Amino acid sequence: MYSQGLIGAQTETGEDEAFLERFQARIDAEEKIEPTDDMPEGYRRTLIRQIGQHAHSEIVGMLPEGNWITRAPTLKRKAALLAKVQDEGGHGLYLYSAAETLGVSREQMTEELLAGKAKYSSIFNYPTLTWADIGAIGWLVDGAAIMNQIPLCRCSYGPYSRAMIRVCKEESFHQRQGYEIMMTLARGSSEQKEMAQDALNRWWWPSLMMFGPHDTDSVHGDQSMRWKIKRFSNDELRQRFVNATVPQAEFIGLEIPDPDLKWNEEKQGYDFGPIDWDEFWRVVRGNGPMNRERIAARRKAHEEGAWVREAANAHAAKRKARAEASRIAAE
Ligand SMILES: [Fe+2]
Numbered sequence: 001m002y003s004q005g006l007i008g009a010q011t012e013t014g015e016d017e018a019f020l021e022r023f024q025a026r027i028d029a030e031e032k033i034e035p036t037d038d039m040p041e042g043y044r045r046t047l048i049r050q051i052g053q054h055a056h057s058e059i060v061g062m063l064p065e066g067n068w069i070t071r072a073p074t075l076k077r078k079a080a081l082l083a084k085v086q087d088e089g090g091h092g093l094y095l096y097s098a099a100e101t102l103g104v105s106r107e108q109m110t111e112e113l114l115a116g117k118a119k120y121s122s123i124f125n126y127p128t129l130t131w132a133d134i135g136a137i138g139w140l141v142d143g144a145a146i147m148n149q150i151p152l153c154r155c156s157y158g159p160y161s162r163a164m165i166r167v168c169k170e171e172s173f174h175q176r177q178g179y180e181i182m183m184t185l186a187r188g189s190s191e192q193k194e195m196a197q198d199a200l201n202r203w204w205w206p207s208l209m210m211f212g213p214h215d216t217d218s219v220h221g222d223q224s225m226r227w228k229i230k231r232f233s234n235d236e237l238r239q240r241f242v243n244a245t246v247p248q249a250e251f252i253g254l255e256i257p258d259p260d261l262k263w264n265e266e267k268q269g270y271d272f273g274p275i276d277w278d279e280f281w282r283v284v285r286g287n288g289p290m291n292r293e294r295i296a297a298r299r300k301a302h303e304e305g306a307w308v309r310e311a312a313n314a315h316a317a318k319r320k321a322r323a324e325a326s327r328i329a330a331e
């Protein structure tokens with residue numbers, strides 16, 4: 001309906017067709033879009049949603065593992081876990097900052113999270129029952145995060161793509177520390193090996209769900225690919241993850257809990273069984289095993305941190321007043 005050659009034809013959002021074409025041409029030429037550039041409203045909204053959800057996932061993701069810091073089996077394990085959980089907090093902060101460049105405030109995003117309105121990765125709504133879960137999370141959850149995030153280093157939006165470069169370096173340490181925990185347990189006593197297998201059994205399917213619905217059911221997929229926010233589809237990334245992870249499980253003698261898992265010579269990848277999408281949607285909609293606890297824990301941490309925010313604001317106000325006073329004195 002806009003292709004009648006009319007100059008200045010408008011789309012539904014009131015954006016000029018020529019503007020959208022120019023924007024798409026920049027994307028196609030692999031130019032980075034920066035915060036002060038003009039961009040379609042849909043592009044801005046998609047990024048705010050995606051970066052916001054990503055930031056929340058980092059922050060909520062600190063909870064299941066934070067739960068084990070005081071119970072880590074050795075000082076070395078404790079130091080590694082502490083560093084990892086702090087990294088996740090840092091990832092959240094970069095990402096909130098990246099989202100803020102698009103005109104949304106961190107306070108607003110935090111409020112939405114605490115009100116239970118914002119989405120975050122549903123993997124963090126599962127409980128961490130044993131120490132082996134810390135291994136499984138690092139290996140599988142951070143492993144899946146890397147698959148998702150490496151292509152985001154080439155995302156068309158400059159601040160997001162640059163944040164991802166450092167984030168990915170840290171994720172790779174997270175994945176290795178998790179895998180190394182699993183390797184140690186798998187080579188330990190029979191109880192330890194069983195504990196590792198049990199953690200793999202519980203985390204495998206939720207990890208596959210981290211890539212989101214199948215491409216045929218994915219709402220935002222095509223447009224995000226055209227805008228080069230996404231570079232690969234959900235199913236492509238999931239397949240890569242399975243292909244990379246199965247040999248790692250074999251190497252440490254653990255079994256992937258999927259009777260349908262089979263190497264497919266033709267596609268040079270593994271075929272795997274059906275994902276329980278009812279479970280996925282149940283957890284996404286707030287009814288997973290730990291949804292309520294996670295938000296309650298975030299609210300508590302937010303309330304307990306109020307004095308830090310007040311002190312930081314009071315300090316900033318004092319500095320501003322001092323700078324103002326010395327500016328006046330200098331005049
Ligand atoms: Fe992270």
Ligand SMILES: [Fe+2]
Nearest residue numbers: 088142171174
């Ligand atoms: Fe991580």
